[in-house]
Structures are given as structure tokens and as C-alpha cells.
Amino acid sequence: MRLHRLSITAFGPFGATQEVDFDALSSAGLFLLHGPTGAGKTSVLDAVCFALYGAVPGARQSPGASLRSDHAPPGLPTEVQLELTVGGRRLEVTRSPSQPRPKKRGEGFTMEKAQSRLRGYDPERGWHALSTSHQEIGEELTQLIGMSRDQFCQVVLLPQGDFARFLRADAEARGRLLGRLFDTRRFAAVEERLAELRRGAEAKVTAADERVLALAQRTAQAAGPAGVEAAPVTARPGEPGLAEAVLAWAAIARSTARERLDTAHAALAAAEGRQRAARRALEAERELARLQQRYAETLRRAEALEERRGEHDACQERLERARRADRVAPALELREEAERAYRAASDGLDRARSLLSPELRDAGADRLAELERTFQQELYALDAAREDEERSAGIDGERLRLNREARADDELIRDADAWLADWDTTHTALKERVDASQEAATRAEQLAGLLAPARRRLDAAHRRDALAADVRQAEDRLTGAREQELDARKSWLDLRERRLRGIAAELASGLVAGEPCTVCGSAEHPAPASPGDGHVDRATEERALAAQRSAEEARAHAEQQLGRVRERHAAAETEARGDDGHTSFAVAELQSLADRLADEHAEAHRLAAATNPAREALAAAEREHAERLERRQEAHGRMSARTAAREALDAEQARLAERIAAARGASASVAEHADRLTRRVARLADAATAVHAEQEAARRRKEADDRLSDAAFKAGFDTPEAAAATLLGAAGQRELQHRVDAWQAEAAAVADRRAERDAREAAERPAARPEAAESVHETAERLLREAASARAAARDRCAELDRLSEQAADEVRRLGPVRQEYERIARLAGLAAGTSADNERKMRLESYVLAARLEQVAAAATARLRRMSSGRYTLVHSDARTGGRRAGLGLHVVDAWTGGERDTATLSGGETFFASLALALGLADVVTEEAGGVRLDTLFIDEGFGSLDDQTLDEVLDVLDSLRERDRSVGIVSHVADLRRRIPARLEVVKERQGSSVRHRL
Template sequence: MRLHRLSITAFGPFGATQEVDFDALSSAGLFLLHGPTGAGKTSVLDAVCFALYGAVPGARQSPGASLRSDHAPVDLPTEVQLELTVGGRRLEVTRSPAQPRPKKRGDGFTMEKAQSRLRGYDPERGWHALSKSHQEIGEELTQLIGMSRDQFCQVVLLPQGDFARFLRSDAEARGKLLGRLFDTRRFAAVEERLAELRRGAEAKVTAADERILALAQRIAQAAGPAGAEATPIAARPGEPGLAEAVLEWAAIARSTARERLGIAHRVVAWAEGRQREARHALDAVRELARLQQRYEETRLRSAALEKRRPEHDRCQEELDRARKADRVAPALELREEAERAHRRAADALGRARSLLTPELSDAGADQLAELESKFQQELYALDVARQAEERSARIDEERVRLNREAQADDELIREADVWLADWDTTRAALKGRIDVSQEAATRAEQLAGLLAPARRRLDAAGRRDALATDVQQAEERLTGAREQELDARKSWLDLRERRLRGIAAELAAGLVAGEPCTVCGSADHPVPASPGDGHVDRATEERALAAQQSAEEARARAEQHLGLVRERHAAAETEARGDDPSASSTVAELGELVDRLTGEHAEAHRLAAATNPAREALTAAEREHTERLEQRQQAHGRMSARTAAREALDAEQARMEEQIAAARGESPSVAAHAERLTRRVARLADAAEAVRTEQDAAQRRKEADDRLSDAAFRAGFDTPEAAAATLLDAAAQRDLQHRIDTWQAEAAAVADRRAERDAREAAEQPTAQPSSAQGEFETAEWLLREASSALAAADERCGELTRLSRQAADEVRRLGPVRQEYERIARLAGLAAGTSADNERKMRLEAYVLAARLEQVAAAATARLQRMSSGRYTLVHSDARTGGRRAGLGLHVVDAWTGSERDTATLSGGETFFASLALALGLADVVTEEAGGVRLDTLFIDEGFGSLDDQTLDEVLDVLDSLRERDRSVGIVSHVADLRRRIPVRLEVVKERQGSSVRHRLA
């Protein structure tokens, strides 16, 4: 994979569009990416990662963090565009994160969704679009690169801090990093799957043992006394021998139950014979007692029947007379109905005559009908006069309505005249409100332009004051660091001088008799030098040197920190003063300025907010002015029309008054006169109808009397009253018939029972005694029930024991394969988890795979580490156990000068840097092979060079320069000043107030 061109717009610290030409930088093979702290060196690498994976590395992608530059204009969108060659294809990927943009209509912002575009280059067609889908582009690039984002950030963007921690960390931390890079989750999944299978198999074995024990408990319950006497089972679920003990115990319980079943059969046979004999004796005694009681009941019923015979004869006679009277009942009902109709007609006639005049109290129906016709004709003649009277009343109502409308129009005209008189004043006031609001809006815009810089100056002044304290503290720390460095250097030089003075004794300590001296070459050593007082050995000098180097590093860090704090303080001071260097910049003064501008802006904004309401009020007032003019003109027209209508109504009403006066006579109105005639006609009609109805009812009553007398004579009664007294309703007749039938049925039943011969013979024998026979039978019955219950229980016990024993045997057979499977899986799970005794080093499966990867990484890193350390150091993988922990991920360094092997955590600062650099490059090679051999032509190394001395730095740069042999280009990200002299091709990131920018230095 080779990077060609990177375009960054409004991203991170870059407020405008910046172009990075990687082809020009890569031509030299090794280039430097440098700039002051906070300028944006790492942001260039973040942009590369964002273009490829849509996210930036590590914590910089934390929730709430924004990739958009604070220096960018609001109308400039954030965008990263990267052109690269990967997998033999030239591609261009463009990404924009989710970001706010100004609304196209109105004020404010709206959130723009994240966008991605991918283009490909074809020599024939040129650039052409491939996809705009986030998912498709991500899958395409990940497949071509062959690495995830974590792997890319660890392999292409080599973070030295991570690998320094890797060297000093324990096995668990190394396992997490290696597992993330080499994706060994499948091996961890195998461990978890084996553990899950072991737990499942163990649960199955335990469940099967528990089922067998449960069956044993059920067998004990079913066995009864035999189960209580048996020896208890000592084994527990999961222990061997449980199944055999349960089967043996079940066989003993079955044998005992079968013996008890045979005894129960013999006892039941004896109880059944005794029970049959007792039942036969009890049945004979009960039959004799029944016949004797039946005979006595027949005798008593016959005597009671003879006592009720007179009552039976009386009921029969009464029923016969009632049936004769039923033939007279229709005539009686007809007579009663005719009598009721006559009384109603007479009452109605009396009421109708009471409403007539005295002279008509005895008038007949014809006379009353004649008077009714006369008054009806007079009523017909009043219809025309009634219509005239109704029209006159409506004219009065219309006149009232016209007067009411005239009053309303007069009020409307007065209100319109009053409102229109003030129209000019109202319009001028509304236009004045609009002018004031518009002036306030202009003032609010001006104040908003002043308020934002004032707030930024206030924030900068606060930061400046806080940073002033930081500057003072940093200067004090730097002074202390310099003093410590001078003391450490002085101590080291003193010890070095003392060691050189006594170097002869140190060399003499290494002399061996018969071997040549390393100084003079002689094999004779007559007088070897001996150490004097205050002798300094090599280890003491090296410790002093290490202390001096540590003090020097602390002084360099203090100088770097002081420069950073001073730079921040100067930037805050410049921002606090603003465009006018002579302006006041204290926090109190700036606070008062911000408060004053805020108050003025709020007041102006409040006045400006009244612009639209004032315009709406003016529009509404003009609309009301037009409407009131139209209403006043329409009211004047309606008043003229009402005057003409009132004159026409007066003329029409005068003509009708003469006709109405002639028609109403002495009545107050025509309607009242017509109502009086209507009541008189109705009374005459009702009286005539009542006379005719009364005459018809009297005639029907006379006819009903004649029919009743004839029906009573034919039925055999002397008078109709006698027939009426004999009548009975249907319920009474049914009651008499029921009593007669009951007596006759009882007589027939008694006659039948008196004819029974076996009852008469039983009555002649001695009285039966069934109680003693019943007691004997109950005793035999109880004995049989007890014997049968015992037999059923014994039989059920045998069947239940047989069934449960069969189930236990089935469970034991099913348990065999399950236990074998559990033992096999448990062995595999223990080996994979590192808990088995067969796994001597207690290494988990995932750790074993990662150990192999770590061994490959150590071998690849050693090739470069030896060049960087002039052949002194070699990285080796160690699988030894330390501190009782599991083995597998140890990493040691072999020192060729001493021949000792030690942990990588013991390396010094500079040694840790080039060891971690070698480890990072080796890891890049191994991960590249793991990813399918994808060629990585562009690498970046981030920081760490400040800890190297000149010689080591030259050796490290030689190793990095050797990467060009494979046509690779390496970018070093550092702010170390000495690297600018050693590396001529540079990409400089410049920090400015309007945002950072990049500059290419190609020579």
C-alpha cells in the first residue's frame, strides 16, 4: 500500500484546505513530519486513518469529540480526501464526518449526515465513481488492505509509546495487544466452547445421577417396610458406584414385596368365603321383615280409605252440578257485558248534556245534529277574516324588525365615524413602531459582531492569568532540574575520574595465571595492582551515568514543558489584547465590557423582535379602515330601503283593519270568535253521538236478558241466579276431579296388595330380627375390605417396584455414554484452559497461539535491534512461569556484552526506544504476512527520538534508511531539532491563529 496525496479541509487544527504530496516526500525514502507541540502533526496521521476507516485512532474518537476544526468558516465543510495505491488498484477515498451546516432557509444550523465516496482510476476511462455507501467502502478497503483499524494504527502508524509499554507490561497486557492485532478470538472461543461443553456434560452426568437417586427414593417409598429396613446408599451424585448400589438395593426390595403378595392372596380367599355366607343370611332376614311390614301397611291403608268414602261421594255430586252450569255461562257473560256497556253510554250522555244550554238538555239526536250543521257553516265564513288578522300581526312584527335594524345601522355609522376620525394618528404611530424596531435590529447585528470578540478576549485573559502561574512553576521546575543535572554530571565525572585512576586494579582483577595480559601481552604477572581506598568499580560508574542521563532527560522535559507553557501564555496574551495592542486586557475590565455589550445586545434584540408584530398591526389597521368605510356606505343604503318598506306596510295594514272589525263581532279578535264557534260545534256533535250510543246499549241489554232466561231453563235451573250460584271455575273443577281420582286409585291399589299370598304367609311367622344379621355381615365385610386393601397394596407395590427398577436400569444404561463423553471433554477443556496436570506450563490455548506469534515478532525485531544496538541486544521469547502465573508471553532481552538474559522492563529510556522501534517494525512484518502479504510501502513512526544519543540516533536512522531497499518510504513524526539537520526532506506543520498549515521542504 502506497500513499500518493492527502487533502485535509477544516479537520482538527487545519482551518482551511491543506495538501500533502506523499509522492514528493517519498522520493527520498525517509522524510520528517515536524512542528511545534499542538500544531497538528498527529492530526495528519489521524486524517489518513479517517479516510481509510471512517474513524481516528484511540481516545481521539471518544464520544462527544468533534473532528471539525474550530478555525474553519461556518460555510466550509470538513472533508478528508486520500489518493493511494493498494492491491494493484489506484483509488481515491473522500470522507466527511457528521457536522453542522447553516440552514439554506432562515437562521441557525442543521446537522449534515456523514458522507463517503470512493473512486477508481482506469488508464482508459480515467477516474470513475465506485460507491457512496459507508458499509461498501469500508468492506472494500478493509479487504484490499487486509488489516483492521487497530492493526493499521499499530502497523502503519507505529505508536512508540504503546510498544514501550508493551516491553514493560506483564503477560496479560501483552496478550490483550497481540490478541487485538492477530485476532485470536477464535482460539479463545474454542476454550470457551470446550468449557461450556464440559459444564454441559458435567450437568448431564449430575442430572442423571440425581435422577437415579430420585428413583432410589421412590423405590424406598414404594417398598414400604422393606425399604425402611434396607441399607441406605452412601454414594452421592457424580461419585462412582452409585448406579450399581441402586440396582442391587432395588432387587432386594422386589424379592421381599413378592413374598408379601403371596400371603395377601391367601388371606383374601378366606375373607371372601365368610363374607358370602353372612350376605346370604342377611338377605333372607331382610326379605321376611319386608313382607311383614308390607302386610301391615296394606291393612292400615284399607281402614283409612273407608273413612274417606263420604267425602268422595260429595265431591262427585258437586262436580256434576258445576258441569251443568257451564252451559249457562256464555249467556251470563253476554248479559254482564251488555250491562257494563249501557252504564258507560249513560255516563257519557250525562256528561255531554251538562255542557249544553238548559233548553237543549232534553233535545234529541236529530235536533242536536241540525244545530251543529248551522254553526259549522258560520265557522267556514270566518276563514278569510282570520287570514287578514294573521297578516296584520305579521306586519306589526316586520315594523318592529325594521326599527331594530335601523337602530343597529345608526350605531354602526356613529362607531365608524369615531374610528375614522383617529385614522391618521393611528397609522403614524404604527409606522413609528416599525422604524424603531428596524433600527434596533441593525444595532443588534452591530453589537453581536462586537460581543463575540469580547467574549473570546475575556476567555483568553482568564487562560493568560492561569498560565502565568504555570509559567512560574515551570521555570522553578526547570531551575531545579538543571541543578540536579549539574550535580549528577559532577558526581559521574568524579566517579569516572576515580575509576580511571584505579583502572589498573580493575584490569588486574581479570588476570589469570599463564594467560597473556590484555594490556602488555605478557603471560607473567609478578605484581598485580590492588584496589586502593575509595576504589570505584564499573557498576558504580554506570549507575552514576544512568542517574546523570535520567537527570538530563528530566531537564529536557522541563525545558520542553516550559517552552510549551510560555507559548500558550503568549498566545493567550495576544488573543486577550485583540486587534488593538494598547487596549486594556484585565479580566475585570473585559468582564465589564462583555456585560455592557450583552445588556445592550439583549435590549436591542428585544426591540428588534417587535418588527413583525408592528407590521402585522399596521396591516390589520389598514384592513379595518377599508372595512369600516364599506360598512358605513352599506348602512346608509339599507336605511333608504327601510323607509320605503315601512310606508308600504302601513297602507296594507289600513285596508285589512276594516275587514277584521266586521268579522270579529263582539269578540276581541276573529280567532277568538272562531274558537268559540269551534267549541260549540264540538259539544253539539259529542251530545248527538252520546244520545245514539245510549239508545243502542239499552237495546243490546234487553236482548241479553232474553237469551239468559232461555239458557237457564234448558240447563235445568229455575232462575238464572241459581245457575250463576252453581258455577265453578276451571281450577275448582280440576281440584274436585283430582280428589275423586286419588280416592279411586288408592282403592285399586289396596285391593291389589290384599290379594298378595306371600305377604299373608310372612305375617303368620314370628317377627324378623335383621339387626343381628346385619352386624355379622358388617364384620365379614370389614375383614374382606382389609384383606383386599392389603392385597391391592402388595400388588401395587410389586408393580411399582418393577416399573421403577426398570427405569433405574434404563437410566444406568443411558448414563454410561454420557459419563464417557464428560471424561473426554473434561480432559480437552483442562488442556485448553491450562488447568490440566498434563499441561505442564499451564498455558491456555489462546496464549499458546499468541506465544508462537510473539516468537515470530521477536525474531523479526531482533534483525533490526542488533543493527540499532551495534550487535549488543537480542529479543527472545520466554515461556517460563513467573510468580506462580501461567507461562507463554514472556519477553526477554539478551545482552551480548554480559551474556545475561533479562526482562525488557529493565532497559533504559533510549534502549527502550530503539527496542520498541525494532519490535514495532518486526510486528509490522508479521502482521503484514498474517494479512496476506499486503505490501506496505508507506510507514509512519510517531515520536521517541529525543531519548537517543547521537551515535544511537545514527544507527536507528541507518536501519530506517535500509527500509528503502524494499522501495519503502518512512515518515518520522518528531519535534526533535537535530532531526531537521539529518533528514533534508520534511513536511512542516505551522501553528497559526487562523489554524495550522503544512509546508513541504524537499531539499
């Protein structure tokens, strides 16, 4: 990575825009960044870090701190712009922090959001925008640089004060710094993961132990307060022997519970015997009390029965009189029925006489019957006349029917004649329609054979035109690929030629003092060649060769694509030419041909579809022709028959008219005359019947009076009226009978109960005491329940203890693999964390990795420290433990003058400076290699030179000047005056009232 140009505007102490030309400063290889204290030397480096990462190093990016200069005018925005080359790309990054700006309207300020812009430079296109996203720009630059912000600030901006503290720091402080520079988070994550697994496994073991202890507590609860004298288990979760103690204690609890169950069985048997004896005594007392109470109740019922004897006798007498009156009831009902029949017959006779003529209202039954017979005979004589009248009406109906049929046949004959008149024309048209449909079917088959090839040619023409455009595009891609291949080949040949011209400098870069040259074999190299402007190294040539080969492959791929597209285009062209293989039509012509054939085919198909309907229409017309001829002939025959029938009906109707006129007399019709006679006969018959009914009802009423008087006398009643007054209904008699039966049943029951021997004997005994027997029985029941409950509790306790013991055994079996897994993970976690006895030096895994990195840093730093100290000092890594702390990150210095090894904290001020400088440069090399070998062409070293004497300062500057031999530029940040004389290329930061400014001294 090389810095080219830095522009700072309203940033830190710089109130206006300041330009830093790193290309001009780097041309000398070593340049000085100096100025008075507080002028802003470090702010220049902060601006570089802010441009690359959007933040400044360390504590200067504290919360609430502002990067905007207090000297800047309100309208000038804060902005940092850096131009650099990294990863073979020239970029320009511009960043502006969040800052207040004057409002465009009104007074006051508004907060402007932070902005970022990234541009790239292309020799052909010039500068072009790449992104304006903070996240995209940050990811792009971090990927190209290969380092985080902390690594960049430690490697490119070498802070000597930090490395002086690093030399004197303990292992923990060194670990924190190295952990930031070398991404060892994955090893720390491994430690944390193992610790997490250990905690998880420990939690599983503890949980399993707690479950076992919980089962032990539940076992103790199930055993009861008198189950086991000793406490179940005194061990805590995680302690060894817990599972075995729980299982042993559970076995003791089960044995004790079984002994208590046997005792409960014996107690229950004794309680059952006492309960049976108490129950028998209670039953005997209850039976004695029942019999005594039964005898006393019998005496009370006998007394009550004697008190109701008079009521019983009255009911008995009344019931007997009602039963005697029941023998008179049928005669009474017959008399009432005869009276009702006589009144009905008398009313019927009055209504029938009112319908007769006045002279017949007083006539007797014989007279009325004689008149009825006379009129009935006359009515019978009208039956033949009524039949003649009905036949005459039927003849009129038949004549109307014949007239309707005649009109229908006339209409049928006229319609048939009209239809048959056009038969020849209709028949010819239908036959022509059938012939045309058959011809259309033949034409449709021919057109179908032409339409499918026409459509295939149309589809092929579409593909041909589309593929023609693909051919042109493939040809354009092939032309571009060939041009790119020629350009890549020309670029590779040019670079190869330039490398060959500067091959001497490339060979000279591999020369080592004291070792023979690979070209001439000499061990001395007085004037090795140096690379000139535009030198090309091997890697550049190889990249150009790879680009040329990639372009060649792209060209071959384009040729293959063009060949495939041309083959498909030729196939489509052949198919579009048709059967002749010569004529090629355009898509529009083929589309027109296909549309025309499709329309003709559709029309022919439509006509052909009418073939069957046309044939069916012809057959139907022929059938209709035959049917109409037949119906016309039949109609003519029916007309002749109707003429003869009509003449016969006229003659018959004339004869009937004469007989009807003689029979109907003065009435309008025979039916009217017969209806009048029928009504007269019916009235006479009703009157005669009513006379007979009235006479019969009077006779039955007299007979009923005689039977009623006789029945009342026989039943013992003086008059029928007395018998009627004594009658009771069925409900009344049932009520009296129930009362009589109830008294008699109660008397029988009392007699039976007074005859009971056991009740009489029980009454003679002392009074029963069931309450005392009940109390004794309840006590026995309670004791039995308590014994049964105790026995059930003991049985349940044994079952529960068996179940809990089985669960405890299962938990112990499952705990075995979990405890083994925990012990294995705990050993690994302790080894990685440095707490295990197997880790002799108590070194954490991350410390172990950092120790390897520190060993590399010490080796890289020693190469420069020896030169700075004239071969006296060497930095070595130490993994010894000090003060009981963990080992791994110790750093010692070996003094060649004394041969002793001591801690770096014992170095003097000047020795500490060049040791820390050597350590910083070595760390930069290792971090660079760790980051993927990104080349760092610009370095900055901050302060510390004031503690060196002249000789040591010369040696340090020689070491820094050696960095320039590798085409690096080193910037020294210092205010030491002697460095201005030794380093001609300088960038001065001047502190002024209006803000700091920079000046180039070249």
C-alpha cells in the same frame, strides 16, 4: 501501499484546508513530522486512518467525540481526501463525517449524514468514480490493504509508547495485543467450541444423573414411608457411583414391597371370612323382619276389607240388574232403528209426490207403475230414430273430412307441379357444385405441397438475417480481441525490454555482503547498481506476459465463435435459397409468397370441404324428385275416389231425414224427445218406489213394538221404559265389575297370607333387630375394603417399583456412552484451555498460536535490535511459567556482554526505546507477511527519540535509513530538536490561533 497526497479540511485542529505532499516527502526516504505539543502531529496520522477506514485510532474515536475542527467556519464542511497506490491501483478516497451544517432555508443547523467517495485512476480514462457506498468502499480498501484498522494502526503508524508497554507487559496483556494484530479468533473459537461441547456433554451427563435421581425419588415415593428405612441415594448429579447406588437401593425397595404384598394377602383372606359371616347374619335378621312386617300388614288388610263389604254388595246387585237390562237392549235398538226408517221413507215419499203432476200426486203404487211401463215402451221405440239421427250427423262430418282432404291434395299437386318445373336447372347446378368441390380438393393438395417448403425458406431467411447480425458482432469482437492481443503483446515486449535494461539493478538487489556474486563471482560489491526511474521487476513482466496470453486466448475464442456463427449463417442461407440453390430472396418476398400460398390453400381447402355436402345435396334432390312424382300421382287417385263417396253419402242422408222427422214429433230433435220421456219415467218410478218403502217401514215399526214389550216382560221389567232406565254402558259395567273383582281378589289374598305358616311363626318370635346386624356387617365391609385396598396398593407398589427399576436400568445403560463422550470432550477442552494435567505448561491453544507468532516477531526484531545495540541485545521468546501463571507469551532479552537472559521489563529507558522500535518493525514485517505480503511503502514512527544519546540515535537512524533501501519512506513523528538537524526533509505542524497549519521543509 504508498501514500501520495493528503488533503485535510476542518478536521481536528486544522480549521482550513491543508495539503500534505507525501510524494515530495518520500523522495528523501526519511522525513520528520514535527511541531509543538498539541499542534496536531497525531491528527495528520488520524486523518490517514479516517480516510482509509472511516474511523480514527483507539480512544480518539470515543462516543460523542467530534472530528470537526472548532476553528472551522460554519459553511466549511469537514472532509479528508487521500490519494494512494495499493494493490497496483491508484485510488482517491474522500470521507466526510456526520456533522452539522447551516440550514438552506431559515436559521439553525441540520445534521448532515456521513459521506464517502472512491475514485480510480486509469491512464486512458483519467479519474473515474467507483463507489459512494460506505460498506463497498470499506470492503474494497480492507481487501486491498489486507489489514484491519487495528493492524494498520499498529503496523503503519508505529506507536512507540504502546510497544514500550508491550515489552513490560505480562503474558495476558501481550496476548490481547497479539490477538488484535493476528486474527486468532478461530483458535479462540475452537477453545470456546470445545468448552461449549464440554458444557453440553456435562449438561447431558448431569441431566441423565438427574433423571436417574428423579427415578430414585419416584421409587422412594412408590415404596412408601415404611418401604425402606435408609435414604435412597445421597450422591449428587455428576458424582461417580450414582447409578450403581440407585440400582442397589431399588433392588432393596422391590424386595421389601414383595414382603408387604404377602402380608396384605393374608389380611385380606381373614377380612373376607368375617364379612361372609356378618352378611349371613344380616340376611337372617332382614328375613325375620320382613315376615313379621308381612303378617302385621295382612291383619291390617283384613280389617279394611270388612269395612268395605257393604259397598261390595251394592255394586254386585246393581251389576246384576244392568246385565238383565242388556237382554232388552237389542229390542230397544231395533225399535229405534224401525222408527228412523219409517220417518226417512215418509220424507222420501213426500219429495217424490211433489215432482208429479197434480192429478197423479194421490195415485197409488199400481197406477204409477202402469204409467211408468207405458212411457218406457214409447222410449224404447225412439232408439232406432236416435241411431238415424247420429248417423246423419256422422255423414256431415264425413263430408267435411272429404272436403279437407280434397283441398290438401289440390295444394300438394300445385306444389309438386311448381317444384318439378325447376328440376332440370336445380339438378344441373348441384352437379356443377360437386365437380367444383372435387377440383378444389385436387388444388388444395397441390398447394399444400408448395406451402411447407415456402414456410421453411421463410424461417431460414429469418435465421439468416439474425445470424448476419451475429456474424457482424462476432467479427467486431474478433477485431477488438486482436487489437487487445497486439496491445498486450506490445506492452509485454516493452516491459521485457525495460527489465532487461535494468537487470543489473535486479541482480544487485540479491547481493549479500560476503557472499559471491552470481554474475562475476566476487565476494565484494563496491558499487552495486540501483534501480532507475521506471524500473520493471520480474513480477510486473510476468503479469504482462499473463495478460498477453489471456488476450491471445480471448482472440482464439473469438475466432472459434465467429467460425461457428458463420457456419450457421451459411446453412440458413442455403436453406433460404430453395431448390434451385441460386436465387436468394429477401424476407419480405418470402413472406409475401408464403402468405399468398397460405391464402390460396385456405380457399381451396374451404371449397374442398364442401364436396361431401354437395354430393349429399344432389342425392337428396334426386330422392325428393322421385317422392314428389309419386305423391302427385297418389293425390289424383284419391280425388276420383272422393267424388263417388260424396254421392253415396248424399243419398243416405236423404233417407235418414224422412225417418227422423216422423220420430221426433213436436220436439226439435229425437234426442230432446227421448230426454223428456226419460225424465218422466224416472219420476214415476221414484214415486212408486217411495210408496212401497213407506208401507214397508210402517210394517217393520209395528213388529218392533211387539218384540220390545215381550223382551221387557221376560227380563222382569214392568214396562220397556223401566228396562231402558236400568241400562248401563259397557264402561259402567266394567267399572262395577272391577270394583267387585278387586274386593274379591283382596279377600282371597288376605286369606292366602293368613294361611302362611312361616309368617305366623315369625310373628310369634321376638321382634327382629336388623339395625344391629347392619352395623356389624358395615364394619366387616369396611375392614374388607381396607384389606383389599391395602392388597391392591401393595400390588401396585410392586408393579410400579418394577417399572421404575426397569426405567432406571435403561437410563443407566444410556448414560454409559454419554459419560464416555463427556470424558473425551472434557479432556480435549481442558487440553485446549490449558487446565488439563496433560498440558504441562498450562498454555491455551490461542496462546500457543500467539507464542509461535511472538517467536517470529522476536526473530524479525532481533535483526534490527542487534544493529541498534551494536550486537549487544537479542530478543527471544520464552514459554516458561512465572508466578504460577500460564506459560506461552514470555519475552526476554539476551545481553551478549554478560551472557545472561533477563526480562524485557529490566531494560533502561533508551534501551527500551530501541528495543520497542525494533519490536515494532519486526511486528510490522510479520503482520505484513500474515496479511498476504502487502508491500508497505510508507511507515510512521511516533515519539521516543528524546531518551537516546547521540551514538544510539545515530544507530537508530541508520536502521531507519536502511528501510529506505527497500524503496520505503519512513516518517518520524517527534518534537526532538536534534532530529531537525539530522533529517532535512520535514513536515512542520504550526499551532496558530485560527487553527493549525502544515508547512513543507524540503
